[in-house]
Amino acid sequence: MRPDLHATRLALLTNASDARTEMAHSLASAAAPACAHAFTRLLSEEAAREAVAARPSQPLGGLAFSVKDLFDVAGQPTPAGSVVLAHSPAARADAVAVARLRAAGGALLGRTNMTEFAFSGVGINPHHGTPANVCDPATPRIPGGSSSGAAISVASGAAFVGLGSDTGGSIRIPAALNGIVGFKSTARLVPTQGALPLSTTLDTVCAMTRSVRDAVTAHEILAARRVTPGAAPLAAYRLAVSRSLFQDGLDPVVAKAFERSLGRLATAGARIEEIDLPALADLPAINATGGFSPAEGYAWHRLLLERSGAGYDPRVARRILQGATMKAYEYLDLVRARHEWIGRMERALSPFDAVLSPTVPVTAPPIAEVAPGEARDDAFFRLNALLLRNPSVVNMLDGCAISLPCQAADELPVGLMLWHAALHDDAVLAVARQVERAL
Incomplete structure (x- = not known):
């Protein structure tokens, strides 16, 4: 894998490399077979100009970042992985997140490919093609979604930061399946202005990188805040492992990698306690009327569906239309139930610095098993629910989480998720730095 942002910036600052050379590497990676279908629009000439114009002392120093197709870029339409918005008016200004990354050099x-309108954790796109996971050149495997192309852009070496969004795991799922780092911050810390919404309650603007230290840099840029560095050793943190939900139905590779990771962390001095989180059992009842994403998604899409529904990915349209049946009182009940549930979860997690879980319970299956087609719809929706199960808990919690690769060299990528409630971002990142070293 190409060196991370920090190592490359050091090369720039010591004149061991320069932005023009690094951009040439990025453009070559973006044009390579490993990046097929990863980009919906490659900005080669503009990127080369921006790289040369940046100062090496800036946080990104002229290095490449990619943008998920749901973010506004001045002068371009914002299709969000669809065809029905392909000819929409060009954005007048960059999304806040895009502007902040540019301002940082x-x-x-x-623009990177994505599940249409960000409504799936699998990463399939029938309009623009599906980018294959970087982990297995012999068998095209799902990239994870919805930030599929963003993950491939980082894992392939094309981009140092892949800007995306996370509503139920859309950063952490592809990060886990491609063996990179994905950090979902507390949602309120990064503005969503200029990002096409899925769920205004759950949407989080965040990014994928190749290391935890790069994740810290990306978050500091996106949130316009400084992360308080944690200098404590791993033994200083109190970590929890949930007995319920998160470890249900793990495939053998994920189970082995997770247990091995816990063992290595314990050997490195980590204090790990198994806990029960009985509030997790209440989530199906809380979301029984469909949850936030279908309802809030339908509110945004309903007129567009009436005009252009035939142009939607049928699987995406099916999920959005589920929101049409939610009644106003059911939505308000959902808001109240979530608030009460968050309070119970926060009290249960308060003694701990972070919780450890598998990011997703499976490794990336072949694309062929869930490719577009009615015969594979059942398999697609089963896989989608399975991929979303663990990471979506953190979105419902209004929390923060990071996925780190934890597989052995001969295994398909597996993600280890560290998570906590809202505004514990700095603690989670501090623990993640120590966990990354130990693994």
Whole structure:
């Protein structure tokens, strides 16, 4: 894998490399077979100009970042992985997140492919093709979604930061399946202005990188805040492992990697306690009327569906239309139930610095098993629910989480998720730095 942002910036600052050379590497990676279908629009000339114009002393120093197709970029339409918005009016200004990355010296490499309208954790796109996971050149495997192209852009070496969004795991799922780092911050810390919404309650603007230290840098840029560094050793943190839900139905590779990771952390001095989180059992009842994403998604899409519904991915339209039946009192009941549930979860997690879980319970299956087609719809929706199960808990919690690769060299990528409630971002990142070293 190409060196991370920090190592490359050091090379720039010591004149061991320069932004023009690094951008040439990024553009070559973006054009390579490993990045097929990862970009919906490559901005080669613009990126080269921005790279040269940046200062090496800036946080991104002229290095490449990619942007998920649901973010506004001035002068371009914002299709969000669809065809029905392909000819929508061009954005007048960059999304706040895009503007902040550019202001930090980032060079915008291009717009990345995604699940249409961000409504799936699998990463399939029938309009623009599905980018294959980088982990297995012999068998095209799902990239994870919805930030599929963003993950491939980072894992392939094209981009140092892949800007995306996370509503139920859309950063952490592809990060886990491609063996990179994905950090979902507390949602309120990063503005969503200029990002096409899925769920205004759950949407989080965040990014994927190749290391935890790069995740800290990306978060500091996106949130316009400084992360309080944690200098304590791993033994200083109190970590929890949930007995319920998160470890249900793990495939053998994930189970082995998770247990091995816990063992290595314990050997490194980590204090790990198994706990019960009985509030998790209440989530199906709380979301029984469909949850936030279908209802809030339908509110945004209903007129567009009436005009252009035939142009939607049928699987995406099916999920959005589920929101049409939610009644106003059911939505208000959902808001109240979530608030009460968050309070119970926060009290249960308060003694701990972070919780450890598998990010997703499976490794990436072949694309062929869930490719578009009615015969595979059941398999697709089963896989989608399974991929979303663990990470979506954190979105419902209004929390923060990071996924780190924890597989052995001969295994498919597996993600280890560290998570906690809202505004514990700095603690989670501090623990993640120590966990990354130990693994």
